Amino acid sequence: SQKIEQNSEALNIQEGKTATLTCNYTNYSPAYLQWYRQDPGRGPVFLLLIRENEKEKRKERLKVTFDTTLKQSLFHITASQPADSATYLCALDVTGGSYIPTFGRGTSLIVHP
Amino acid sequence: DGGITQSPKYLFRKEGQNVTLSCEQNLNHDAMYWYRQDPGQGLRLIYYSQIVNDFQKGDIAEGYSVSREKKESFPLTVTSAQKNPTAFYLCASSILGTDQPQHFGDGTRLSIL
Numbered sequence: 208s209q210k211i212e213q214n215s216e217a218l219n220i221q222e223g224k225t226a227t228l229t230c231n232y233t234n235y236s237p238a239y240l241q242w243y244r245q246d247p248g249r250g251p252v253f254l255l256l257i258r259e260n261e262k263e264k265r266k267e268r269l270k271v272t273f274d275t276t277l278k279q280s281l282f283h284i285t286a287s288q289p290a291d292s293a294t295y296l297c298a299l300d301v302t303g304g305s306y307i308p309t310f311g312r313g314t315s316l317i318v319h320p
Numbered sequence: 321d322g323g324i325t326q327s328p329k330y331l332f333r334k335e336g337q338n339v340t341l342s343c344e345q346n347l348n349h350d351a352m353y354w355y356r357q358d359p360g361q362g363l364r365l366i367y368y369s370q371i372v373n374d375f376q377k378g379d380i381a382e383g384y385s386v387s388r389e390k391k392e393s394f395p396l397t398v399t400s401a402q403k404n405p406t407a408f409y410l411c412a413s414s415i416l417g418t419d420q421p422q423h424f425g426d427g428t429r430l431s432i433l
Contacts, residue, residue: 250326251422
């Protein structure tokens with residue numbers, strides 16, 4: 208079956224460390240993948256987009272990689288801060304060109320001071 | 321500031337009652353969407369619209385209805401036919417086109433009395 212997998216267990220790390228979140232997918236060939244941040248009781252906020260022909264994208268302390276062979280995207284937050292604590296969602300187009308992404312369940316990140 | 325406004329933030333429905341959730345955007349986006357989010361679940365697409373007076377069913381449209389009479393507005397009605405309406409409802413908008421990020425409102429939490 209087709210699915211998007213994000214670790215359902217919360218990721219706990221110490222402030223200052225690099226957080227790495229994983230998004231795996233099966234049976235898709237997405238043209239792009241997006242990452243969003245969602246705080247409790249709020250709507251998701253778009254962070255980064257990476258396209259199928261891009262290996263890596265950076266924005267400030269954020270870095271996203273996209274490996275279409277492994278069918279995996281990694282989302283890194285360097286020098287993490289307690290304010291980075293949130294749920295992070297990946298989203299991708301399951302039909303390879305759709306403008307409506309399909310969202311994963313998200314992974315909760317908790318950064319301890 | 322441009323953005324998406326959802327109201328009310330909390331809504332309670334009695335058995336057999338229809339309720340309408342409001343979504344307004346001033347981003348001049350053509351596309352608008354409604355998602356449902358349950359605890360531990362990804363966002364599931366209910367309805368979407370690419371243009372005024374036109375909309376399409378998403379993955380879980382049964383028990384819901386929408387209208388798109390104005391570009392700025394995309395209200396969602398949760399009908400009495402929706403037997404399990406308790407959830408967090410999110411409205412989003414985007415520029416029409418592949419890989420465009422979605423801009424979300426802050427959601428409406430619907431509960432059953």
